[in-house]
Amino acid sequence: MLKLTQNAFFNGETSALFTAQIAEQTRQFHQQIEGYKPTPLVSLEQLAARLGVKAILVKDESFRFGLNAFKVLGGSYALGKQLAEHLGVDISEIDLKTVSEKLSEPLVFATATAGNHGTGVAWAAREMGQKAVVYMPKGSPQASVDRIKGLGAECIVTDVNYDDTVRIANQTAEENGWMLVQDTAWEGYEKIPTWISQGYMTMAVEAQEQVEELGIKPTHIMLQAGVGAMAGGILGYFADKLGAENFKTIIAEPRAADCIYRSGSSEQGGMVAVGGDLSSIMAGLACGEPNPVTWPILKQCSSFFASVEDKVSATGMRVLGNPLAGDTKVISGESGAVTLGLLYMLASREDYAEQRQQLGLDKDAVIMLFSTEGDTNPVRYRQIVWEGMLDTAN
Structure with a gap:
């Protein structure tokens, strides 16, 4: 049901791309957006007691700007940086409500998405008076397509997997002179994915302030990964702020698209790609190629x-x-709940006792998790939560 491997390449070296100082700058940008407020950090005290740990803290991103997911943080910051660069001004001068007045005509932003990233880009483009074209891989839920179209964007579902859909979005953007806003990088395309990952750090700044108010420090941070854009930004912040040697980080992925796991398990620690359909209920994590910006x-x-x-x-x-x-109820979607599911398995099942000890999941453990989406696919959510789809007993 799960595979766990210790990272043999850990050295605690931080990245100049993901620092506490940069995170504060991204948060300042988000603070000036109408409707901004920190999302809750929920303490599940009863569950912590049941699992024999000190605290379980869940950052609930279902409240982010009314979009039911965190991705808008990266998309909005990247669009803000792109518009600032296009206009030759600092991002601090970008006001979402008035920036369109500085342009002779709207710009078109293109992206590929499994759902939430495209929603964020579509929302940010609409708020800034720009246009968005969003490509989605085959098998994408109609609920995600409708949500993106409802934000005024054009949405095109391809007949290929996520990574090939990224290639289509890139090619089409080049042919039409559009601006590509993609959360994964490749040679020659690193700047915008870096901005997107930096935008996600607003979550980490909020979480750190909230945990400080509780008077405790995280001993474990559990993060989910697709290409690793969110995980890299969040981990980069905490490594710089707290020191990577002062907490344990567990990166979780779906079995069908575990490119980060395979990269970390390789002999040289090079990036390893996973091909095929990448079929998983965790659509937002069903990505087969690591992001070279955040893999380091x-x-x-x-x-x-x-x-x-x-x-x-x-x-x-x-x-x-x-x-x-x-305990407080958290509505968490397929890509948002994987880390809590992993923690529950590790802490409650006797067949994982060895891994539990290896991780130090004991009475002193303070575990921070990020529920990155709510019920973005309501039909699937009910199938799983109400009807018992994918029951571990079966």
């Missing part, structure tokens, strides 16, 4: 890599959505 920080500062079956995420969704008495 994941390689240098992650403690463990995990590859998990879809059932693990389904378990996390049910636990978060049906909490013990006294």
